[in-house]
Amino acid sequence: MVAITETRAAKPPRRMHPLLLRIMHWINAISMILMVMSGWKIYNDEVIFGFLHFPDELTLGVWAQHALQWHFFVMWILVLNGLCYLAYGIFTGRFRRMLLPIRIREIIHEMVAALTFRLKHTDLTHYNAVQKLLYVGVILLIILQVITGIAIWKPVQFSGLVSLMGGFQAARLLHFIGMAAIVLFFLVHVSLALLVPKTILAMLTGGPRIAPPSRHTDENVGTNP
Amino acid sequence: MSIRPPARSLFRPKVAPDQSVLAENKELIESIERRGFLKGTLSLGALTFLSGCNISDRDAVQSFLRTISAFNDRIQSLLFDPNKLAPTYSVSQVVKPPRFNAYYDIERVMPIDPRGWQLGLAGLIQDKRPWSLEQIYGFPEQEEIIKHICVEGWEYIGQWSGPNLKQFLTKIGADLSAKYVVFHCNDNYTECIDMPSALHPQTILATKYAGEPITDPYGFPLRLRTAVKIGFKNAKWIRAIEVTNTHVETFWEKQGFNWFSGI
Numbered sequence: 001m002v003a004i005t006e007t008r009a010a011k012p013p014r015r016m017h018p019l020l021l022r023i024m025h026w027i028n029a030i031s032m033i034l035m036v037m038s039g040w041k042i043y044n045d046e047v048i049f050g051f052l053h054f055p056d057e058l059t060l061g062v063w064a065q066h067a068l069q070w071h072f073f074v075m076w077i078l079v080l081n082g083l084c085y086l087a088y089g090i091f092t093g094r095f096r097r098m099l100l101p102i103r104i105r106e107i108i109h110e111m112v113a114a115l116t117f118r119l120k121h122t123d124l125t126h127y128n129a130v131q132k133l134l135y136v137g138v139i140l141l142i143i144l145q146v147i148t149g150i151a152i153w154k155p156v157q158f159s160g161l162v163s164l165m166g167g168f169q170a171a172r173l174l175h176f177i178g179m180a181a182i183v184l185f186f187l188v189h190v191s192l193a194l195l196v197p198k199t200i201l202a203m204l205t206g207g208p209r210i211a212p213p214s215r216h217t218d219e220n221v222g223t224n225p
Numbered sequence: 226m227s228i229r230p231p232a233r234s235l236f237r238p239k240v241a242p243d244q245s246v247l248a249e250n251k252e253l254i255e256s257i258e259r260r261g262f263l264k265g266t267l268s269l270g271a272l273t274f275l276s277g278c279n280i281s282d283r284d285a286v287q288s289f290l291r292t293i294s295a296f297n298d299r300i301q302s303l304l305f306d307p308n309k310l311a312p313t314y315s316v317s318q319v320v321k322p323p324r325f326n327a328y329y330d331i332e333r334v335m336p337i338d339p340r341g342w343q344l345g346l347a348g349l350i351q352d353k354r355p356w357s358l359e360q361i362y363g364f365p366e367q368e369e370i371i372k373h374i375c376v377e378g379w380e381y382i383g384q385w386s387g388p389n390l391k392q393f394l395t396k397i398g399a400d401l402s403a404k405y406v407v408f409h410c411n412d413n414y415t416e417c418i419d420m421p422s423a424l425h426p427q428t429i430l431a432t433k434y435a436g437e438p439i440t441d442p443y444g445f446p447l448r449l450r451t452a453v454k455i456g457f458k459n460a461k462w463i464r465a466i467e468v469t470n471t472h473v474e475t476f477w478e479k480q481g482f483n484w485f486s487g488i
Contacts, residue, residue, distance in 0.1 A: 046378035064377070065481035069290035072297055072483065155374060156311040156453055156488045157304055163312070168372070168380055 015206030016125045021094070024085045025203055031078040032142070032182065034060060034070060039179055041067030048176055079146060086139075102132045124202055125210055138185045145178040291481070298485040305487050307421050311452035314370045320381040321435055323373070325442045326456065327412070328476065336441040337411055337462055344447060345465030348407070351398025358446050364388040364396075367429050374488055375456040385450040387432040391424045399468045407467040408449055408460035416449065416460035417473045422487065427452035430463070455486040 017025070038061055040054035045064040047053060061067030089095040106129035113119040114130060127135070151161045151171040165171040193199045202208070325331045343355035368386035394401060406423040408416045422428060428451035431439060439445045444461030451459060457477050467473075478484045 042378070046375070048378075063481070065477075066287075066290070068376070068483065069294055069481060073290055073293040076293075154304060154488060155372075157306060157309055159309075159312050168374060172378055 013209045015209055017203055017207050019206065020088065021085075022203055022206065024081055024088065027077065027081045028085065028142075031074045031081065032186070034074045035078060036179060036183060038067040038070035038074065042071060043176070048173060075146075075149065078142075082142060082146070098127055099132050099136050102129055102136065107133055124199060124207055134185060134188065138182065138189075141178055141181050141185065145175065145182065148175040148178055151175075287481070294481075294483050297483060301485040301487045302419060302421070305419075305421060305453070307425055311371055311427055311488075314372070314382045316370065316384065318382045319370060319384040319435055322440065323383050323434060323443050324375075324379070324381050326375060327461070328414070329412075331442050334442045335412065337445060339446055342446060344463065345409075346397060346467075347465055348467040348469045349400035349403045350468050353397075361388060361430070361432060361447065364393065366433075369427055369429065369450070369452065371427060371450075371452040373456050373459070376482065376486065383450075384435045385429060385431040385433070386436070387430045387447070387450070389426070390428045390430055390449075390451075391426070393430060394423065394468070403468045404470045405468070405472060407469060407473045408463050409465040409467065410460050411462035411464050414460060414462075414476045415473060416458055417475050417478075417484070418449075418451070418454060418458060419485065422451060422453050425451065425453050453487055455488055457482070458486050 037059055041056075041059035041061045042064055044053050044059065059067065060070050089099075110119055110128045110130045119128065119130075147161070148165065148171050151158055151165055152168070152175055155162045155168050155171070162168055162171050165174055193203075198207075327334070339358050342358055344357075344361065345355050346353045365388065366386050367389045368384065370382060370384045372380050373383050374380045390406070391401075394406070399406075401420065401424065404420055405417050406420060408418075410416070428449070431444070431448050431450040432446060433439060434443060439448060444463075447463045448461040449459045449463065472484075475484065
């Protein structure tokens with residue numbers, strides 16, 4: 001990435017993670033955690049897998065009804081915040097700039113590099129292919145999770161959606177699998193962030209400033225004036 | 226200026242008890258005081274326990290979450306399509322017997338004696354004469370093979386029949402523009418549904434399961450069966466139906482479950 005040599009504009013170039021994006025990231029993180037914790041309590045009332053009960057210490061709500069109250073409150077925050085995030089990502093060009101394109105060859109190459117601890121992480125502002133895949137993946141997962149959630153919430157009003165999923169119990173199972181995948185992402189995401197702590201700092205304070213837009217790339221979408 | 230002595234109380238005994246009673250009952254008096262003191266400290270202790278998490282759980286947080294739940298009631302009634310029919314199933318898929326669920330175990334079900342049983346009618350209804358079981362059996366029957374979906378997440382397919390609730394409400398001259406239909410049940414269970422759900426074509430007063438009278442644990446002689454509500458809204462052992470514009474707090478709503486609970 002080109003270093004900042006001259007800045008004629010009064011405003012410094014914007015940060016890698018603008019404030020609005022950081023706020024949405026942390027609202028999403030907190031609401032996702034609350035959704036999972038309350039969801040585990042709801043699950044415990046009628047388990048899908050006989051061997052799996054979530055420990056009470058990790059669940060939210062005294063009884064199932066309180067967990068349901070939490071789940072159906074936080075869903076609004078998750079969905080509204082998520083819609084703002086998607087609109088922001090699409091209209092500022094952030095998704096296109098940061099998350100695309102994802103090339104399979106790069107994924108394989110960087111996966112091997114990561115597993116052999118040779119993956120370089122010098123430039124925070126540029127996501128590698130594995131990161132792009134994970135971030136796009138979790139965005140799609142949360143969208144699917146909302147859709148399976150709607151199917152379970154309103155199986156008669158959205159009976160078409162439920163039959164598309166293979167019935168009510170199948171929709172429940174998909175909602176569970178979606179949760180498991182999001183939790184898996186969470187574990188990988190948090191461990192990788194802890195391995196490179198400056199990424200956490202970037203999501204808190206904004207991170208490095210992005211180089212002024214170049215005419216040859218499409219990085220200027222919605223960045224500097 | 227003269228100071229008037231306080232008026233002598235009417236209730237004051239003419240002869241005051243001898244001071245010796247204090248000495249004779251010294252032990253008792255002291256123990257009463259001690260007990261009072263202990264009680265005071267205990268409730269103070271209990272209060273500090275409460276402040277840990279339960280006060281927030283019960284009061285501030287709980288009232289906030291219930292406000293959101295009431296907001297969700299409104300959203301759900303907007304999402305409710307009165308013409309949308311729930312999927313129906315074939316006779317071969319019917320589960321026999323149905324699955325039991327109540328706020329107590331099946332052993333504690335109190336069967337209703339059909340002799341002398343009557344369905345009471347109250348509220349915004351023109352003809353409030355009670356209905357006998359024979360009259361209800363004589364009402365045109367509607368059968369539906371629908372899913373029962375429990376708030377816990379389980380479900381089963383059941384075959385229910387009995388009077389269509391809309392037809393029944395029309396017959397008794399109920400005010401169909403009223404807001405709620407309330408079901409008072411024999412086990413002190415109260416259920417309350419919104420009028421649009423009550424008038425849904427798949428909402429019936431079930432008297433039969435799989436062609437036979439419903440057995441005791443599942444609501445004999447009369448229960449609600451609606452395809453557009455979560456399982457617990459389907460009141461069993463109905464003894465009276467009330468049509469009203471006043472929201473009646475239901476059994477599970479008091480426990481914190483969502484009132485509308487439409488599916």
